[in-house]
Structure formats: C-alpha cells, structure tokens
Amino acid sequence: MDRLFNFSAGPGTLPASVLEEARDEMLAYKDAGASVIEISHRSPQYTELVEQARGHFRDLLGIGDEWKILFLQGGASLQFYQTALNFLGEGQVGDYVVTGAWAKKAMAEAKLVGETNEAASSAETGHDHTPDPSTWQVSDRSAYVHITSNNTIFGTQFANDPDPGVPMICDASSDFLSRPINMDRYGLIYAGAQKNIGPAGVAVVLVRQDFLDRIPEGLPTLLDYRTHAAKLFHTPPVFAVYMVEKVLRWIKSGGDLAAMKRRNDEKAALLYDRIDATDFYRGHARTNSRSNMNVTFNLPTEELEAAFVAEAKTHGLVALKGHRSVGGIRASIYNACPREGVEALASFMADFEASNG
Amino acid sequence: MDRLFNFSAGPGTLPASVLEEARDEMLAYKDAGASVIEISHRSPQYTELVEQARGHFRDLLGIGDEWKILFLQGGASLQFYQTALNFLGEGQVGDYVVTGAWAKKAMAEAKLVGETNEAASSAETGHDHTPDPSTWQVSDRSAYVHITSNNTIFGTQFANDPDPGVPMICDASSDFLSRPINMDRYGLIYAGAQKNIGPAGVAVVLVRQDFLDRIPEGLPTLLDYRTHAAKLFHTPPVFAVYMVEKVLRWIKSGGDLAAMKRRNDEKAALLYDRIDATDFYRGHARTNSRSNMNVTFNLPTEELEAAFVAEAKTHGLVALKGHRSVGGIRASIYNACPREGVEALASFMADFEASNG
Numbered sequence: 001m002d003r004l005f006n007f008s009a010g011p012g013t014l015p016a017s018v019l020e021e022a023r024d025e026m027l028a029y030k031d032a033g034a035s036v037i038e039i040s041h042r043s044p045q046y047t048e049l050v051e052q053a054r055g056h057f058r059d060l061l062g063i064g065d066e067w068k069i070l071f072l073q074g075g076a077s078l079q080f081y082q083t084a085l086n087f088l089g090e091g092q093v094g095d096y097v098v099t100g101a102w103a104k105k106a107m108a109e110a111k112l113v114g115e116t117n118e119a120a121s122s123a124e125t126g127h128d129h130t131p132d133p134s135t136w137q138v139s140d141r142s143a144y145v146h147i148t149s150n151n152t153i154f155g156t157q158f159a160n161d162p163d164p165g166v167p168m169i170c171d172a173s174s175d176f177l178s179r180p181i182n183m184d185r186y187g188l189i190y191a192g193a194q195k196n197i198g199p200a201g202v203a204v205v206l207v208r209q210d211f212l213d214r215i216p217e218g219l220p221t222l223l224d225y226r227t228h229a230a231k232l233f234h235t236p237p238v239f240a241v242y243m244v245e246k247v248l249r250w251i252k253s254g255g256d257l258a259a260m261k262r263r264n265d266e267k268a269a270l271l272y273d274r275i276d277a278t279d280f281y282r283g284h285a286r287t288n289s290r291s292n293m294n295v296t297f298n299l300p301t302e303e304l305e306a307a308f309v310a311e312a313k314t315h316g317l318v319a320l321k322g323h324r325s326v327g328g329i330r331a332s333i334y335n336a337c338p339r340e341g342v343e344a345l346a347s348f349m350a351d352f353e354a355s356n357g
Numbered sequence: 358m359d360r361l362f363n364f365s366a367g368p369g370t371l372p373a374s375v376l377e378e379a380r381d382e383m384l385a386y387k388d389a390g391a392s393v394i395e396i397s398h399r400s401p402q403y404t405e406l407v408e409q410a411r412g413h414f415r416d417l418l419g420i421g422d423e424w425k426i427l428f429l430q431g432g433a434s435l436q437f438y439q440t441a442l443n444f445l446g447e448g449q450v451g452d453y454v455v456t457g458a459w460a461k462k463a464m465a466e467a468k469l470v471g472e473t474n475e476a477a478s479s480a481e482t483g484h485d486h487t488p489d490p491s492t493w494q495v496s497d498r499s500a501y502v503h504i505t506s507n508n509t510i511f512g513t514q515f516a517n518d519p520d521p522g523v524p525m526i527c528d529a530s531s532d533f534l535s536r537p538i539n540m541d542r543y544g545l546i547y548a549g550a551q552k553n554i555g556p557a558g559v560a561v562v563l564v565r566q567d568f569l570d571r572i573p574e575g576l577p578t579l580l581d582y583r584t585h586a587a588k589l590f591h592t593p594p595v596f597a598v599y600m601v602e603k604v605l606r607w608i609k610s611g612g613d614l615a616a617m618k619r620r621n622d623e624k625a626a627l628l629y630d631r632i633d634a635t636d637f638y639r640g641h642a643r644t645n646s647r648s649n650m651n652v653t654f655n656l657p658t659e660e661l662e663a664a665f666v667a668e669a670k671t672h673g674l675v676a677l678k679g680h681r682s683v684g685g686i687r688a689s690i691y692n693a694c695p696r697e698g699v700e701a702l703a704s705f706m707a708d709f710e711a712s713n714g
Contacts, residue, residue: 002385002390003384003385003390003391004390004391006390006391006395006396008391008395008396008397009397010397010592011394011395011396011397011398011592011595012395013391013395014392014394014395016384019383019384019392020383020384022383023380023383023384026376026377026379026380026383027360027373027376027377027380028359028360033359033360033361033363033673033675034360034361034363034365034370034675035371035376037368037371037556037557037600038363038365038368038369038370038371038556039363039365039368039676040365040366040367040368040676041368041557043676073430073431073432073435073558073594074430074431074435074579075430075591075592076591077578077579077590077591077592078430078431078579080578080579081577081578081579081580085577105578108578109577109578109579112575112577192592194592194595199394199395199595199596200394200398200592200593200594200595200596201430201558201559201594201595201596201597202558218469219469220438220442220466220469221434221437221438221462221465221466222431222434222435222437222438223438233434234432234433234434235367235368235432235434235549235551235557236557237430237557237558237594237597238368238551238556238557238558239556239557239558239596239597240558240594240596243394316390318390318391319396319397319400
C-alpha cells in the first residue's frame with residue numbers, strides 16, 4: 001500500500017522520515033536492547049530523549065528556564081479544565097475569546113471552576129473570523145485571557161499574537177510551531193500534539209514559572225502543574241514523547257520557525273489563490289482571519305462537495321471532508337503536509353472546477 | 358542491536374511479534390494510505406480496531422454489555438483521583454486496603470474528595486503480604502473497597518479476588534489479564550497498560566453500568582466516566598490503543614486467561630524455587646502473598662546485589678534493580694516476558710550463588 005496525500009485535520013500527517021526512524025527502531029532502541037516503549041521511563045535512554053525534546057522547544061521558541069515544558073495526558077480537552085483549575089482564582093474572572101467550538105468548550109469547563117467572561121465572540125457570523133483584540137471586553141478582574149490561536153473547524157487563525165494587557169492562556173493545538181510565537185504575551189500555552197508536532201496521546205504544556213507560583217494548594221496531584229514541573233511524577237506517554245522529539249528535530253532540520261511559517265504560508269497560498277480565482281470555491285474565513293493550517297471552503301452545492309471528496313480520493317488526496325458540524329471541504333495542511341500534496345490538491349481543484357464549474 | 362531479556366517493571370516487555378507488526382505497518386496501515394497514527398480517530402480503520410480491542414476484553418474476561426470498556430489518559434495515577442471523584446458520594450466512605458505505595462497514593466487522592474478509611478494495611482511488616490480479607494475493617498457506609506491486586510514494588514499479589522461484601526474498585530495495572538478475574542466482585546477495574554497489555558499512554562477502565570449510574574452531575578467533562586462511555590468524546594491515544602489491540606490478540610492466540618495464569622505461575626515458580634532452595638536469596642513477600650508478576654528478593658549484602666545486577670547485564674538480563682524506594686532485586690515477569698528469559702535468569706541465579714554464596 002502506498003502512502004496517499006493525507007489532509008486529515010488530526011491526527012494529521014507526520015513526516016515520512018520520522019515514521020521511518022520509528023519503524024527502524026521499533027524492535028531495539030539505540031543500546032537499550034528493547035523498544036523505546038519497553039524500557040523504564042527512568043532509564044537513561046528515555047531521560048535523554050525527553051531532555052532533547054525540551055531542548056528543541058527551547059531552541060525553536062527562544063525560551064529559557066523560566067518556561068517549564070510538560071508532557072501531559074488527556075489532550076487539549078483536559079487542559080480546558082486544568083488551566084482554569086490552576087489559574088482561575090477566587091474573585092478573579094477567566095476571560096475567553098470564543099472563536100469556535102473548542103474555545104466554547106474551554107469556557108464551559110472553566111465555568112465549573114469559577115467566574116468567566118466572554119471577552120469576544122465570532123459566533124454571530126458563523127465563526128468566520130478572529131475578533132480584533134481592540135474590540136475585546138476584558139474583565140478588570142481578569143486572571144487570564146484564553147484564546148484558541150487557530151480554529152481547526154472553521155479555518156480561522158489569529159494573524160498575530162494578541163496583546164490584551166493580561167497574560168494569555170493559549171490553546172495552540174492546531175498551529176503550534178507552525179510559526180514564531182511572541183512568548184511574552186503568554187502565561188501558558190498548550191497543544192495536543194496530533195496536528196503539528198506528533199501523534200495523539202500527549203499534550204505539550206509550556207508554562208511560565210511566575211504563572212506556576214499562582215497555583216493554590218490542595219489540587220488533585222495529577223492536575224496540579226507543579227507536580228509535573230518538579231519532576232517526572234509518573235509514567236509518561238513514552239511513544240508520543242519519543243515521536244515529538246523526532247518531529248521537532250525534523251522541524252529544526254528545515255530551519256527556524258520563521259522558515260516554517262514561510263513554507264506554510266506558501267502552501268496555504270496555493271489553495272487560497274485557487275479559491276479567490278473564481279466564485280466556484282467559496283472560502284469560509286474572512287481574508288484577514290484565514291488559517292494557513294486548515295483551509296475551509298464550500299462548493300456551489302452539497303452534491304458537488306460530495307463529488308469533490310470522492311473524486312479527490314481517486315487521485316490519492318484523502319480526508320478532505322469538512323468537520324461534521326459544518327460540512328463543506330477542509331484541507332488540513334499542517335507542518336508535515338508536503339508541498340507536493342498541496343500542489344496536487346490545487347491542481348485537482350482547477351481540474352474539478354473545469355469539469356463541474 | 359539484539360534484543361535482551363528485559364525485566365523492566367514498567368513500561369515492560371512486549372511480545373516481539375506485536376512489535377514486528379507495528380514496525381511493518383508504521384508507514385501505511387491497512388488501506389489507509391497513512392500510518393494508523395496519522396488518520397482520524399473517527400476513521401473506519403480506527404473505529405474497527407478499537408471495537409476489536411473491546412471485543413478481545415469481552416472474550417477474555419467473559420463480560421457483556423453491562424461492562425463499559427474505556428481507553429483513558431493520565432495513567433493509573435489519574436484514576437486514583439477520578440475513581441473517588443465519581444464514586445465517593447457525600448456521606449459515604451471510601452475504603453482502602455493499603456498494600457503498598459500505589460494504594461497509599463490512591464487513598465491520598467480520595468481524601469481530596471471525601472471521607473476515607475484504611476480498611477487494612479500491610480505497612481507494619483514492610484508490605485510483605487496482602488492482608489487476609491477476613492481481617493478487613495470495612496466501613497458500614499462504604500462506597501467501595503479499593504484494592505491494588507498486585508504490588509509492583511513489593512512483589513505481593515492477592516491470591517484470589519477478595520469478597521468484602523461491597524463492590525471493589527481495583528487498580529490492576531501490574532497483573533491485568535495475567536489470570537482470570539471474578540468480575541462479579543468489582544464495580545470498576547483500571548489498569549495502566551504499560552505492564553501487561555501494551556505501551557504507556559493509555560489506562561484501560563472497565564466499569565459496570567450500575568456503577569456509572571451512581572455518578573453525580575457537575576463533574577469536569579473529561580473526568581466523568583459517562584463522557585467516555587457514551588461516545589468517543591475526544592482524540593484518544595491512538596498508538597497505545599492500537600498496540601493494546603495487538604497485545605490482546607496475542608494473549609488470545611495463547612488460549613484463555615487460565616492458560617495465561619498457568620504459564621505465569623510456571624515462570625514465577627522457576628524463580629521462587631531458586632529463592633527457596635537455599636538462604637542466599639531471600640524473598641521479600643510471604644509465601645502466600647507472592648506475586649507471579651514481580652519477584653522481589655535480596656542477597657546477603659548490598660554489594661552482592663549491585664554485583665548481581667551488573668553481572669546479569671553482561672548475560673543479557675537487564676532491568677533487575679529493585680525499586681529505588683526499597684532496593685534489592687526485582688524481576689518483573691509480565692505476560693510477555695518469555696519463559697526462556699526467566700529460565701536464563703534462574704540459571705544465572707544458580708551460577709551467581711555458586712560463585713558468591
């Protein structure tokens with residue numbers, strides 16, 4: 001079976017070279033005499049690889065020891081609750097910018113912990129944009145402002161790191177390490193790995209030391225970020241961390257995050273140029289909120305959309321169906337989605353339009 | 358690099374045939390045109406494999422739809438808190454049988470939720486046994502009795518499923534599917550996969566429907582078992598579940614759980630017979646509480662123990678050092694630890710004693 005061009009929204013495509021390495025090491029990792037998934041998480045081999053992974057994050061993001069780098073379980077969905085549990089103090093307000101389904105879920109979990117405020121929302125226009133930070137209504141008792149940097153379902157993305165005047169907590173699951181980040185704006189950034197930086201099974205959490213100092217006593221041990229910042233507390237999701245290390249090494253082999261952004265912008269432009277060329281394809285996102293990770297669009301009819309997905313598949317272009325909640329087409333073109341795949345899709349879009357437009 | 362005989366306490370050895378399958382499928386899984394870790398968790402391929410995994414559990418344990426089978430993240434350590442959060446109701450008492458470090462941690466997390474009672478403990482004698490259920494002091498307001506079926510660090514194990522008269526919650530992380538289980542005694546069984554049934558990164562939770570019905574409203578979404586029993590709520594740890602399916606298929610290929618127990622008892626006997634033969638090796642566990650998963654013993658001096666570990670390594674027998682909290686030697690001989698490895702270890706023990714005894 002050959003590999004196809006896979007536009008899955010997540011879990012998403014991984015670099016083939018990373019998969020090849022994992023394949024070659026599956027029976028015996030380095031000098032361990034066993035697979036990496038069969039050895040102790042306190043072994044020198046695992047300790048080395050997790051420290052290498054942390055080093056890659058520090059190198060790529062230009063951060064030092066003031067940022068703790070945690071490899072947690074439960075995905076971004078558990079982070080919705082955990083961030084509020086740790087940082088939404090009594091008398092404070094958690095501010096949420098609701099740019100889609102995930103942001104809404106994050107706010108709902110925070111409500112179980114304390115007071116929340118919808119600082120901005122794009123719901124009224126079908127989440128077709130990311131609200132301008134100058135319009136946000138941030139509480140004067142704000143503990144943090146929570147944003148979703150990229151919205152997988154709707155295909156929108158903040159063009160830059162907003163500056164609301166209080167530290168932000170960011171769900172960066174779907175665009176993490178796809179471009180540089182102004183880390184000064186954030187107190188905590190979390191990302192499920194399965195889109196840009198690895199397989200499912202680990203959420204990477206970057207948290208600043210001064211944010212950790214705000215955590216109250218008495219939290220469940222596993223849900224207190226300090227537990228994981230202090231030491232390797234329990235068995236980590238070894239395989240997922242092992243793969244993240246490889247993916248980050250692959251990212252670094254292509255240069256810095258500015259170089260990654262250039263490649264991602266170029267890939268996205270191939271599709272947006274096609275969308276903008278005629279009225280056949282209609283992009284969901286407003287131009288200034290377009291995501292370079294998830295390109296979402298509609299065709300004139302649902303029948304044509306179904307035909308598009310089916311015919312694309314016969315050309316080896318798979319997983320293009322939009323999220324079940326909104327329909328349409330979604331091409332997820334994360335870091336590891338090769339340019340050739342995006343070129344093939346753009347070319348297919350032109351051909352499909354010529355035949356059906 | 359050859360594969361060594363690996364006695365790691367967890368993550369532990371996996372069947373070589375399972376690793377070979379994973380290796381061969383790493384670039385392209387079945388007809389997906391991508392690795393299993395690159396495709397949607399709502400794809401037909403993942404849906405099929407997770408249902409196959411559930412089917413294996415049902416077949417091996419002889420259970421029907423009254424048991425929900427969940428694949429959760431956060432390991433057994435998060436289950437310590439989550440079980441109490443869901444099932445330790447107001448006015449009730451969580452009863453804990455403290456047979457070691459993990460049981461103690463489980464009780465500590467439950468204290469954050471409600472009232473607990475130490476129904477029995479083996480602490481006074483260095484956790485060298487599992488307390489006889491006839492001696493347990495179970496509260497008359499008991500919500501459940503929590504046990505740890507096998508104690509990795511101390512090498513003790515309950516010989517049978519206890520019957521305390523109220524439903525048990527069991528941490529079966531280190532002996533799950535190593536022998537038959539009398540499921541009627543339990544309301545919930547959880548197990549981190551990384552010892553007997555797969556790699557790290559997934560905790561398997563089996564929970565009975567009537568137990569689910571006791572869960573109160575208002576819990577964090579991800580920590581409410583009903584969230585996961587109802588549907589696939591969020592991205593699961595795909596690779597870990599994929600590997601669990603393969604390991605369970607491998608278990609079934611060797612027969613039922615009674616056959617697995619026979620093989621495990623025989624492997625353990627090879628080591629215990631060696632320990633009992635002279636006074637050179639001293640087993641930590643009382644005879645009637647001996648684990649057939651983790652065989653723990655001491656040598657006459659710490660120097661001899663260090664020499665034992667070092668010399669064993671030169672014979673390809675690795676990860677034999679006891680847990681850092683207790684020292685000594687620990688041979689973890691989970692399901693997938695091959696009999697030849699245990700025979701090699703028993704033989705090495707005899708040789709080492711002959712040279713040093």
